[in-house]
Amino acid sequence: MPGGQTERTLSPREIKRRKILRAAIDVFAEKGYFAARMTDVAHRADVADGTLYLYFEGKEHLLVSIFDDMFSTFIQQLQAEIAELSDPLEKLRVMLRLHLQALGRDRALAHVLQIETRHSRRFMNLFTRGRLDEYLGLLRGIIEEGQELGRFRRDIKPGLATKVVFGAVDELVTSWLLADRETRLEAQLPNMMKLLSQGLVPCEMHDVE
Amino acid sequence: MPGGQTERTLSPREIKRRKILRAAIDVFAEKGYFAARMTDVAHRADVADGTLYLYFEGKEHLLVSIFDDMFSTFIQQLQAEIAELSDPLEKLRVMLRLHLQALGRDRALAHVLQIETRHSRRFMNLFTRGRLDEYLGLLRGIIEEGQELGRFRRDIKPGLATKVVFGAVDELVTSWLLADRETRLEAQLPNMMKLLSQGLVPCEMHDVE
């Protein structure tokens, strides 16, 4: 999610902006957003306290910026990779793989995005969910496409399916985060794909249902 | 989830304790845990500020107590209702139904449990997740039982399935909460059960997978 796709040359301003953002991610992940003090972030970024305010409007904006920056980079990458595929199931798999990879690669970032960024309804309504809708929209698009092509079961509302899929991945990430395992997050992908696509109950018993 | 199964007579102390807890739920839901002030809770409960500390150790303990009280009542009810069933799929359905009912019935409580109670890793590790494990254990037990009885697909790790199911319900609740819909939360149950049990992909295409 971070790095990689950056242009050859970054302006000095952009470099410092990212240094501060990185410091904020690390500090927020370590101490939590509320316990973190602006001065901690400044020290970690190796700048003066006041400098933070030359790049960000305030503490909350720092948190919002983490979300926005990482998210928009991620969504772009997602769209690029998905565009090249035709099979909806394949698109879904790639989407979830990128999701798990992006977060699995950067534990501190994952912390901030999974937890600190969801600390209140106000914050979620104002920031988290707003951005998340782009992701959910992409996901829903894939599901609807799959239904049209007959690759996905048609008797399930795409809105609900979107929530179930997102909820599943999201919980996977959160429990990986909190359990502090050594497992690679991505390793769970095949199993999860099977479960989501085929369900809990074997086919021959579906009539029972 | 609250009330209902309590004994006939509650001690005056217990009555006031619950009054405070209810006030805390409402205030936390309205303003968010951090923005809520102890004095707000006291006013809502119609007691003096200092009185809160005769019943709870402090602000954080108030939040923990909400979780614990509601959760233990809920888990008890869950176990009682499930014990009477034999079919794992039925158990699962009842479990999720109770989950959705309990939260769908009390929006303020749902707010607190879904959001305020998850505001930091520290809090989740210390309180939220600890209590949640009882719920997750119950869920996992049902899934394992289903696999043993051949009612559930055996090629899926029960740990993963537990997370997927919990993640799905959890997300359902959260999006219901944030969207502020008029929908009854419980109404989504049949659709979700179908999706979880049969998966996204129709049986005849499973080989493709």
Add this chain to the structure above:
Amino acid sequence: MPGGQTERTLSPREIKRRKILRAAIDVFAEKGYFAARMTDVAHRADVADGTLYLYFEGKEHLLVSIFDDMFSTFIQQLQAEIAELSDPLEKLRVMLRLHLQALGRDRALAHVLQIETRHSRRFMNLFTRGRLDEYLGLLRGIIEEGQELGRFRRDIKPGLATKVVFGAVDELVTSWLLADRETRLEAQLPNMMKLLSQGLVPCEMHDVE
């Protein structure tokens, strides 16, 4: 201006309120409003920093309250004493005497009212001048009455005369304040009355004018 006319018993709250106000007057007079820190006021009043905010909304409100408290007490006294007189010139004399006495008696208060309370247009428009209008209205009333009775020259606009009289007293106070003299402020009254009532130029030369 302060004290004197207070009721027999003051509530404990009112006592503490006045203690804080007195501390604020002294601190503002010593260090100036802007240089004064809230913690200075709290220390002087012998209360905790936070206690200030139980009695006043903030630093600015402290300054406004000094003005309002002292001014309303003063205006009341003024009206009471003037009501008993009939001669406009006498009324004027009493008014100015009370003015000079009230401020001459309490140098710190005079400092705050003459200087700190006039630090910006915004503050003057919002607070100082608004209150002052009551005083100016009283003054103007006396002048108009004097003109009607033929005791004061009729060819002078009362609005202008009001300003001239107020400006003269006000400047007298300010220069007394800044010169840090030992003179009693009140001692200047007879001279000033003569000047205001008879003017700079002897009568026999008025035609020259």
Add this chain to the structure above:
Amino acid sequence: MPGGQTERTLSPREIKRRKILRAAIDVFAEKGYFAARMTDVAHRADVADGTLYLYFEGKEHLLVSIFDDMFSTFIQQLQAEIAELSDPLEKLRVMLRLHLQALGRDRALAHVLQIETRHSRRFMNLFTRGRLDEYLGLLRGIIEEGQELGRFRRDIKPGLATKVVFGAVDELVTSWLLADRETRLEAQLPNMMKLLSQGLVPCEMHDVE
């Protein structure tokens, strides 16, 4: 008051100095000295923040310089015009006319001189009053001269008369400023001269006094 009597050619440095001073007057008048930020002044003057410090020692010096610059120009003009007159009453009239003209012509400047420049005892003692003494000395000289020549009443202390006259004009200016009238300040001069020279009380009633 500004410009006018300056030499034909100003050094580039002096030009920029004045540009900054003008910017400071406007910004201080608009936002008040304390609320004004150095960066506001720099922007208004169309120079970089740091440049201000190549011309002025700091924010306070900017305010002092406004006072000094404008005042010394004013005093010079005053002395020149008065020197040509012989009648003390005429001198007084010219002095007050110039005073009212100078401020009436430049509202922003008047703001700064009447209000911002008097924000604290420290500032007044250190700067405002010090410069003002030149003005007051001039005024006092005229009054004493008038008394010697028998044109002014001898039974009034010149010090007091000076204060009364200055206070009257000063208040006139301040109330003109705050009332935000459309009146020309200077228009009040004749009336004020009459009041100051002949007093409030008609001659035939002076014995009453």
Add this chain to the structure above:
DNA sequence: GATGAATGAGTCTTCATTCAT
């Protein structure tokens, strides 16, 4: 037990000033 007035530690933010370029 209940009260609620008092406490005081804790922190985000502003902005005058500096100095490397």
Add this chain to the structure above:
DNA sequence: AATGAATGAAGACTCATTCAT
């Protein structure tokens, strides 16, 4: 000379908690 990015000291205010009544 001019720039403007960076600095960092400083302080008003909040609010969880206590404790004398």
